[in-house]
Amino acid sequence: KNEVEQSPQNLTAQEGEFITINCSYSVGISALHWLQQHPGGGIVSLFMLSSGKKKHGRLIATINIQEKHSSLHITASHPRDSAVYICAVMENQGGKLIFGQGTELSVKP
Amino acid sequence: NAGVMQNPRHLVRRRGQEARLRCSPMKGHSHVYWYRQLPEEGLKFMVYLQKENIIDESGMPKERFSAEFPKEGPSILRIQQVVRGDSAAYFCAARTGGGGYTFGSGTRLTVV
Numbered sequence: 535k536n537e538v539e540q541s542p543q544n545l546t547a548q549e550g551e552f553i554t555i556n557c558s559y560s561v562g563i564s565a566l567h568w569l570q571q572h573p574g575g576g577i578v579s580l581f582m583l584s585s586g587k588k589k590h591g592r593l594i595a596t597i598n599i600q601e602k603h604s605s606l607h608i609t610a611s612h613p614r615d616s617a618v619y620i621c622a623v624m625e626n627q628g629g630k631l632i633f634g635q636g637t638e639l640s641v642k643p
Numbered sequence: 644n645a646g647v648m649q650n651p652r653h654l655v656r657r658r659g660q661e662a663r664l665r666c667s668p669m670k671g672h673s674h675v676y677w678y679r680q681l682p683e684e685g686l687k688f689m690v691y692l693q694k695e696n697i698i699d700e701s702g703m704p705k706e707r708f709s710a711e712f713p714k715e716g717p718s719i720l721r722i723q724q725v726v727r728g729d730s731a732a733y734f735c736a737a738r739t740g741g742g743g744y745t746f747g748s749g750t751r752l753t754v755v
Contacts, residue, residue: 576734576747576748576749577686620686628698628699629691630676631678631686631688634685
């Protein structure tokens with residue numbers, strides 16, 4: 535079993551829909567990151583969370599430390615949100631990241 | 644990803660050649676991580692370096708791979724005698740204050 539599990543692996547939505555991507559992890563962490571990667575592109579950090587909730591524009595990220603679970607929400611989705619979204623947890627020691635397999639999101643106009 | 648510079652963006656090597664991937668973090672940032680993304684797979688940790696020191700190389704293959712981060716100049720990931728299975732995207736990242744991460748744009752290595 536992977537230390538970081540994401541669901542779903544693939545997601546197709548219509549423009550305007552509310553989207554949720556889930557992440558569960560099984561190791562002790564100091565923080566959790568949500569990352570975005572476009573095809574053939576680089577990786578952009580969207581959020582870093584250690585507790586609670588953060589919001590940036592149409593993106594919202596939450597984390598429940600006790601349940602070892604995080605969610606990324608996109609409100610009013612748009613085709614430009616189409617990308618791979620990756621959950622990554624930061625180990626307590628050393629700060630290296632352990633990644634989920636990613637969720638490939640496609641938003642149709 | 645202007646903060647962390649990686650070059651080259653694309654690198655083609657023939658089997659048996661050497662590949663050198665370079666990473667320059669933002670000025671003043673001395674914690675560098677290398678990650679590898681194999682085709683159709685997730686990102687995996689390779690090595691964590693600070694200036695002149697390898698802190699954690701638990702993700703590095705035992706042979707042909709090495710990394711350094713000298714006092715002056717960029718961090719280098721070196722792959723000797725490349726094989727087709729080394730074809731992947733290699734990302735460098737700098738850890739910033741408070742645990743934040745900035746990734747480079749990656750080097751896409753193709754071994755032919």
